[in-house]
Amino acid sequence: MSANKITDLIHHPYQPPEGFEAPQIGVHKASTVIFPNVAAMRSRDWKNKSGYTYGLHGTPTTFTLEERIASLEGGLQCVLVPSGLAAIVAVDIALLGQGDDMLLPHNVYGARLGLTQEELPRFGITTRYYDAMDAADLAAKITPKTKLVWLEAPGSVTMEFPDLPALVRICREKAVICALDNTWGAGLAFNAFDLDGQGLTVDISSQALTKYPSGGGDVLMGSIVTRDEALHHKIKLSHMRLGYGVAANDAELVLRSLPSIGIRYRAADQSARQLAHWLKTRPEVEAVLHPAIEGAPGHQNWQNLCRKRPVAGIESARSATDLIANEHRSEGYAAGLFSIVFHEKFSPSQVDAFVDALKLFKIGYSWGGHLSLAVPYDIASMRNQNVAHWPYRGGLVRFSIGFEEAADLMQDLSQAFHALTKLREN
Known part of the structure; x- marks a missing residue:
């Protein structure tokens, strides 16, 4: 111990005992993560949840929420973002580049129109629209430049419910990645990763956890769930570069509401x-x-x-x-x-x-x-x-x-x- 009480407070040796268990997990808040030695600092990998490196890349609280949301959706991997709209943005930025084309349903979530009409064109990304209630219209509008198709079930505000399996089959036939805004379904109404009982699956399912997973009208958060490891890795690296993170207390609130x-x-x-x-x-x-x-x-x-x-x-x-x-x-x-x-x-x-x-x-x-x-x-x-x-x-x-x-x-x-x-x- 030093002669200075403030230094002693900062470097106090007490560690609480292991073995504490309660219905809710602990809330781990961190920007800095402490490593036991330099070798550990250089060897840890946050991308597969095998270790902790920096608060932005995950803590026990956010890792736990990611795993539970992935299970709820029927997926294998999940990343968290600050809002449902941020989840949509993160997918677009991770998968689209100059010269690429994206298709959205006519009845798309209105708040994302500003992104597609004002922001993405500056990066050379074009957006076109298809009739969600006409699978043939989607098929006709997919071109070799189309890299991403967004789906909604049902459509925003006007609530048209599309033939989701038919739309996904078209994306499969055309070899185009399809992403679903699954906020309405919440992982409960249907399984986005097995739409027909025989493994017909979307590539990406996003949610505004702000809605049913939170349930209290007091949290903003979104999620991106996948089953393909390579696709998840691509999204996760882009997610890291964008600097997306969620607050531990917000993650705690969603964890408390999920059951x-x-x-x-x-x-x-x-x-x-x-x-x-x-x-x-x-x-x-x-x-x-x-x-x-x-x-x-x-x-x-x-x-x-x-x-x-x-x-x-x-x-x-x-x-x-x-x-x-x-x-x-x-x-x-x-x-x-x-x-x-x-x-x-x-x-x-x-x-x-x-x-x-x-x-x-x-x-x-x-x-x-x-x-x-x-x-x-x-x-x-x-x-x-x-x-x-x-x-x-x-x-x-x-x-x-x-x-x-x-x-x-x-x-x-x-x-x-x-x-x-x-x-x-x-």
Whole structure:
């Protein structure tokens, strides 16, 4: 010990004993990582999680979250990034270069349009769009310059559910890498790495962990999951060069929420379906856009991918868990997210007034949390209106269903519809 108390504090010899175990893992915060000697410093490799070198490259907390997200998605490798949009950016930057072409669905997540329209062109990367509901359109638009195809299931805001296996098969036939934004599915609605039960797989599955994996509306984070080691290595090295990292406390929050993701996802799904069916009966509503609701765009595609046949003999299952799992196989998963289209007679300002009249539903972006949200969208400003399967002209409102009682949310919607009627009468 030195004669200086501050130095003694910095170099205090105490080490807590090994063997502590609790439901949640420890939160390891670090930029600097200490090595026992120079040989260890020079020999450690962070890329395969065999050792720690620098906080940006991983700690026990982030490594654990990566492994659990990979398992949830059905993949083998995962890297974490600061947001869902950052996951998309990281894939684009890792795989595309000057002269390359990328294809996006017409109903792509709106926030990524700025990247493709303003940023990527400066690097000589072109972006074109295909009709996600027409596999032949994708096939026709893939050229020798096409290096990456992005998929969404369902489409952003308008919720069209594509024939995902058909789109992936086309990418396989054309030898083009395909990446899926799987935030809606959350690794639960379907297995992106085995779409047909025979190993048909996307190359990359990204998520905004901000949504269902976090579940609290208080974390920004994204993930990139793969099964191919060489592809993962390429993304991971680019990820390192971009300097992407996530905070240990944020990783802790997602780790704490993950064990309940199935219960939360199913609860939101059930309430959303109840409300969606009721909204179909409302005279103000022209269409309900929910993949699990009959008549919605791509409903049959959702059934084919997300609904599974019950397991034979399950009626003799010994546990309630087995019975519940079998029920979910037959009903399928569909998240707690859907949109409605108002009849054309309602002006945009009247649709906005309807949203303003809601009390339990709050106005806010994102979804997947405990609080129900509503946001009106101007579809004409978001994408090409000439896509054949978008016949509507009325205003659209997207709902994210939280954990409030469905009956209370229904009452809230009813009073907002009543306020809308009075507004039109005046």
